[in-house]
Amino acid sequence: MKRKAFGWSSLFCAGMVLMASCSSQSGNTSEDNGEASAPGDVTAYEPDSSTTYEIDWMPYITEPIDQDGKMVTYYEDKFNVDFNMVNVDHANIQELLNLKFASGEIPDVMLDGVSSDTIQQLVKQGVLLSLDEEVLKETMPDLYSKATELNPNWLEFAKVDDKIYGLPEMRDVYKYRTTIVWRGDWLENVGINKTPETLEEFEEALYKFTFEDPDQNGEDDTYGISLSGIPAIFGAFGYLPGYGPHDWQDWFWQERDGEMVFGAIQPEAKEALALLNKWYEDGVLDPEFITGENTGGYWALSHAFINGKIGFTGHGQYYHWNDELKNGDIGANYDEIQKISQEVADSLVHGLPPKGPGGMNLFAPNMLSGKIVGFSRYLEEEPQKLGKIFEILNHTSGTTKENNIEAVMGIEGEMWEENEDGIRKMLPEWEDVMDTGAGKFNLELGVFDLYEIRGDWAVEHGYDKGTLRNALFKPLPSESTYREELTKIRDEAYISMITGDQPIDAFDQFVEQWMNAGGDILTKEANEWYATLEK
Numbered sequence: 001m002k003r004k005a006f007g008w009s010s011l012f013c014a015g016m017v018l019m020a021s022c023s024s025q026s027g028n029t030s031e032d033n034g035e036a037s038a039p040g041d042v043t044a045y046e047p048d049s050s051t052t053y054e055i056d057w058m059p060y061i062t063e064p065i066d067q068d069g070k071m072v073t074y075y076e077d078k079f080n081v082d083f084n085m086v087n088v089d090h091a092n093i094q095e096l097l098n099l100k101f102a103s104g105e106i107p108d109v110m111l112d113g114v115s116s117d118t119i120q121q122l123v124k125q126g127v128l129l130s131l132d133e134e135v136l137k138e139t140m141p142d143l144y145s146k147a148t149e150l151n152p153n154w155l156e157f158a159k160v161d162d163k164i165y166g167l168p169e170m171r172d173v174y175k176y177r178t179t180i181v182w183r184g185d186w187l188e189n190v191g192i193n194k195t196p197e198t199l200e201e202f203e204e205a206l207y208k209f210t211f212e213d214p215d216q217n218g219e220d221d222t223y224g225i226s227l228s229g230i231p232a233i234f235g236a237f238g239y240l241p242g243y244g245p246h247d248w249q250d251w252f253w254q255e256r257d258g259e260m261v262f263g264a265i266q267p268e269a270k271e272a273l274a275l276l277n278k279w280y281e282d283g284v285l286d287p288e289f290i291t292g293e294n295t296g297g298y299w300a301l302s303h304a305f306i307n308g309k310i311g312f313t314g315h316g317q318y319y320h321w322n323d324e325l326k327n328g329d330i331g332a333n334y335d336e337i338q339k340i341s342q343e344v345a346d347s348l349v350h351g352l353p354p355k356g357p358g359g360m361n362l363f364a365p366n367m368l369s370g371k372i373v374g375f376s377r378y379l380e381e382e383p384q385k386l387g388k389i390f391e392i393l394n395h396t397s398g399t400t401k402e403n404n405i406e407a408v409m410g411i412e413g414e415m416w417e418e419n420e421d422g423i424r425k426m427l428p429e430w431e432d433v434m435d436t437g438a439g440k441f442n443l444e445l446g447v448f449d450l451y452e453i454r455g456d457w458a459v460e461h462g463y464d465k466g467t468l469r470n471a472l473f474k475p476l477p478s479e480s481t482y483r484e485e486l487t488k489i490r491d492e493a494y495i496s497m498i499t500g501d502q503p504i505d506a507f508d509q510f511v512e513q514w515m516n517a518g519g520d521i522l523t524k525e526a527n528e529w530y531a532t533l534e535k
Contacts, residue, residue: 042138045387049080053385056376058086058107059440071410071437079392085437088112101127106376109389111440114166114374116157120480122374123160129375129386130163139390143398146447153533156474158372166372167393172446175455176318176463177353178249180232181333183311184347186214195351199236202312202354203279209311210284225279226286226293226304228315233276236356237268240468242487243494245292245315250487253472253526260471260526264490265514270507271357276498286310290495298332306336308344318463321348325453327423350461361466373443396442401450407442408450423453476525482518489514 047053059065064087065072072083086107088096097113100106106127114122122128133155137144147154150170157168182195182205190208194201206224208214214222225233231244241264242252252263263269279285286304293304293315300316315333322331323345338345353361379386396407405424409416415430415438430436449455458464493510496502515523 042135044383045135045139045390047384047388047391051384052080052082053388054082054084055109055385055389056084056086056107057109057441058088058111058113059437060090060112061087061440062090063434065437065440066435069435069437070415070433071407071441074411075392075396075437075441079388079395081388081392085440094118101125106378108376108379108385110374110376111443112371114372116370116372116475117483119158119165119372119374120160120475120477123165126377127374128165129377129379130165131167131375133164136164136167136390139387140394140398143394143443143445143447146398147445150445150447153473156529156533159474161477166374167443169371169373169444170446171444172449172451173317173319173454175446176458177465177467178231179228179314179316179318179321180351180353181305181313181321182349182351183209183214183305183308183344184349185344186311187349188347189214189216195349197352197355199233199354199356202233202236203275206279206284206312207282210282214311215308222308223286223310224284225289225312226302226310227289227291228293228302228313229310230276230289230314232314232353234263234269234272235361235468236354237272238356238358238360239263239266239268241269241272241490241494243490245294249470251472251483252470254468255471255530260523260530262514262519262523262526264494265511265519268358270504273494273497273507274504277500277504280498281500285498289498300332301336302333306333306340318350318458318461319451319454321350322454322457322461325457326421327425327453329454350463352462353466371444392441393443397445398447401448404442404448405450408439410436410438471530472526474529476522476529478518478521478525482522485517486514486519486522489517 065085067083067085069085072085075081076083088100090112093113097110114128119128136155147167147170154168154170155164158164158166186209187193187195187205190205190212192205192208196202196205209222209224213219228245231240231249234241234243239254239261240249240252242250242262243264244250253260254263255261256266276285280287286309288304293302293310293313294300295303300320302310302313302315304310305313305315319329320331320333322329323334324330334345334348337348355361375386375389379389395403397404406412409424409426410430412418414427415436416424416426418424489510493502493506493513497504497506497510
């Protein structure tokens with residue numbers, strides 16, 4: 001029988017402001033809110049085979065998960081557990097979770113709602129359990145070894161004050177850089193027969209897109225570039241400012257002469273801003289670039305590109321732009337363009353980021369997505385249940401590719417089949433079933449290649465070239481104090497210099513303001529952490 005309410009009455013505290021008293025009641029005498037006691041003997045985490053553990057499991061969802069969904073009951077039987085699927089809509093995840101936390105409810109497992117942006121605050125609130133690396137290594141041996149082999153600093157991203165507060169997810173799609181897409185028909189219409197490669201060639205194409213009627217409709221209604229293409233231009237100068245359409249790219253640190261630096265305040269960024277200002281003044285940069293290319297709905301859609309307003313974009317990921325693959329995958333942008341014109345969809349050209357003055361063409365995401373799987377601090381008192389949770393995650397996400405596929409797609413032969421071409425397809429009766437629990441019990445770590453066809457397409461189109469990783473992959477101790485204001489300062493300064501409200505020489509004043517507003521503290525912290533890394 002499913003539980004309909006959380007069973008933590010003995011641990012209930014009326015609001016996180018009383019978390020200190022919660023700690024006292026639960027026997028945690030630490031002065032650090034949310035800090036679990038030392039793990040002690042690892043054998044304490046060995047589940048009792050005769051006990052059916054009740055686990056509050058909160059996955060990433062956009063549709064409610066059925067408590068009796070096929071994969072929910074499958075894993076309940078397999079692991080002798082009773083899942084209470086905690087349905088919290090991702091669209092309002094922070095607001096809804098805060099209400100739960102305020103009433104003392106903390107799901108045992110949180111596959112959504114914990115991120116590099118929120119982890120420090122959640123630790124301060126006493127929500128998250130701190131994890132011992134030795135326990136992780138012993139209780140999830142396959143998952144731990146594969147994840148650390150993929151990225152030796154994997155757990156650094158979930159550390160606060162040198163304690164681990166979750167399992168960072170790593171997205172295999174981030175093996176590839178973000179998008180560089182051209183309207184091929186526009187290139188041809190303005191007399192360009194070679195995919196632009198250098199910054200000068202990019203500029204030539206963008207000006208022709210603006211002034212030479214690339215869509216041949218006789219109207220002056222097109223632009224060369226909008227917001228999502230801007231990071232590629234900064235990349236041509238060697239440093240990414242984090243100023244772009246995606247929050248996972250919004251905080252970019254790089255190494256310079258052995259030190260960590262924030263891209264947005266480097267002198268090369270000033271050169272890029274000067275060029276963008278010129279393009280804005282000349283009418284090549286979309287005057288509505290500030291609001292972005294997406295006008296609502298699915299975030300990855302570039303409506304400005306789909307509707308023929310611009311002819312170059314860096315919006316979304318590569319898999320949002322592919323034509324229909326053998327397994328039926330089709331990119332969301334390609335699909336929308338195809339509905340308007342198959343000819344235009346077929347003309348899309350995938351290129352490289354532009355080579356700039358230093359011969360660099362940088363433009364890439366970080367494999368660490370910023371999403372962290374968190375665990376309730378109340379599990380401190382139930383190590384055996386925590387051990388059972390780790391056993392489940394190790395099975396679904398670390399043991400074998402077959403087990404990982406099963407967690408993602410469901411039961412082979414019953415829910416999906418593999419055809420003679422090696423393509424995995426859902427059986428008709430399961431194609432549109434959204435609430436089975438498939439994809440809700442595994443971590444996204446990229447240790448198994450489940451999207452071989454997508455990957456092949458990405459390599460074929462050059463998305464494995466021109467990559468630069470964010471050198472910072474953990475929240476800094478003072479980040480929650482300063483980051484929001486620093487981002488605001490950057491955005492306001494960048495927009496004002498691009499639009500000409502302030503001269504480009506205001507860049508030096510911006511750098512000084514950024515440093516004085518906490519940037520100097522974060523730079524110091526970034527370098528202190530960087531010095532500890534295994535390089």
